[in-house]
Amino acid sequence: MILADFENLKTNYENILKRMKEHSALRNSEANKFRPPQLVAVSKLQPLEKILPLAELGQTMFGENYVQEFSKKKILLESESLRWHFIGQLQSNKLKEVIGKCEWIHSIDSIKNVEKIESFVAEKKLSPQKILLQVKSGPEVSKAGLDEEQVRHIVSLIGKLNHVKICGLMTLPPLQSDPERNRAYFRKLRQLLFELNDSLSPEHHLSELSMGTSHDYGVAIEEGATFVRVGTELFGQRPTKKEEKIDGSIS
Numbered sequence: 001m002i003l004a005d006f007e008n009l010k011t012n013y014e015n016i017l018k019r020m021k022e023h024s025a026l027r028n029s030e031a032n033k034f035r036p037p038q039l040v041a042v043s044k045l046q047p048l049e050k051i052l053p054l055a056e057l058g059q060t061m062f063g064e065n066y067v068q069e070f071s072k073k074k075i076l077l078e079s080e081s082l083r084w085h086f087i088g089q090l091q092s093n094k095l096k097e098v099i100g101k102c103e104w105i106h107s108i109d110s111i112k113n114v115e116k117i118e119s120f121v122a123e124k125k126l127s128p129q130k131i132l133l134q135v136k137s138g139p140e141v142s143k144a145g146l147d148e149e150q151v152r153h154i155v156s157l158i159g160k161l162n163h164v165k166i167c168g169l170m171t172l173p174p175l176q177s178d179p180e181r182n183r184a185y186f187r188k189l190r191q192l193l194f195e196l197n198d199s200l201s202p203e204h205h206l207s208e209l210s211m212g213t214s215h216d217y218g219v220a221i222e223e224g225a226t227f228v229r230v231g232t233e234l235f236g237q238r239p240t241k242k243e244e245k246i247d248g249s250i251s
Contacts (some may be wrong), residue, residue: 004057006053009179012234023221030190031224034209040085042213042231044069045238048076054229054234055080063087063106063229067094074101087170087210089144092116100126106170106210106227109134109145111154114164121163128165132210135192137173137185145171148192155196158204168208169193173176177222186211186223 001170016039024036043051044065051062051073060081064070065088074084086102092113098105099120107112108131117129133154136145146154149171160164169192197205204220212220214233221228231238 009050009235010057011215012236013054013059016230016234019218020221023119023218026222028195028222030194031222034190034207034224034226035079037212037217037225037228040210040227040229042087042229042233043073043235044088044231045240046156046231046235048073050235051077052080056083061085061227063231064102065089067097070102071097085227085229096120099129100124104130104132104167106132106225106229107134107144108132111150111157114157114161114166114198116156118161126163128163130165130167132168132170132208133166134170134172135189137171137189151192152196152199155200155206158200167207168206168210170210172213173211179219182216182219183219183223184226186220190224 020037020039024032025159038061039059039064040061041054041059042065043062061087062084063084064073065092070084070086077107079086085104086098086104089109090105090107090113091097095113095116099117105117108117114131116237117131121127121129134145135151136147143238155166169189171185171189173182193206200206207227209224210227210229211223211225212218212228214230217225217228217230
């Protein structure tokens with residue numbers, strides 16, 4: 001990475017951290033019940049030459065969307081002690097390639113996948129896998145995620161899960177020109193988490209809200225986000241999948 005590119009990346013990173021603090025200061029009393037937000041750098045399709053400088057600047061959490069790409073980066077960056085988050089849609093037949101390798105899986109959207117994780121972790125004697133339940137932000141049939149009734153059913157099973165740790169909720173609202181239009185979605189997710197906790201014993205309470213991307217993370221933070229998933233504002237426009245080279249520069 002040439003010096004100018006590094007300086008741009010450093011400036012972007014510092015500006016995002018500054019904005020995160022500014023928006024955290026605007027939280028109301030309900031949102032302030034959550035811990036300060038942490039940045040998940042969305043590194044999908046980004047080369048190592050952009051990830052490594054961020055790690056040197058102190059960024060430890062990186063989010064990946066594609067199993068094959070994540071697996072390569074996990075091996076190549078093993079010495080960096082990074083904390084990996086899987087944030088993309090995850091097919092059941094790919095779960096075994098992520099369980100125990102990512103600290104967090106943000107995108108669990110079926111009871112079947114919860115059961116598969118529980119079984120695999122038990123079989124391999126791994127540490128409990130931390131997951132977030134992906135909640136639909138709207139009625140669109142094509143949008144990934146669970147509806148509220150499905151979320152409530154899965155959460156009701158927490159006491160029976162010994163190898164899966166359900167830590168909270170995630171959502172991905174529509175991309176809209178005005179970030180303020182997503183505030184209602186974030187607020188609704190926060191309220192759902194409070195309602196779920198009312199039905200749970202304290203040791204099983206949910207504490208995490210993964211919401212907000214480059215477009216709307218400021219609003220998400222104000223509504224209580226504990227993880228924000230930022231890619232474009234940090235790295236710049238990402239390459240297409242055909243252009244991506246994991247272990248080097250972008251062609």
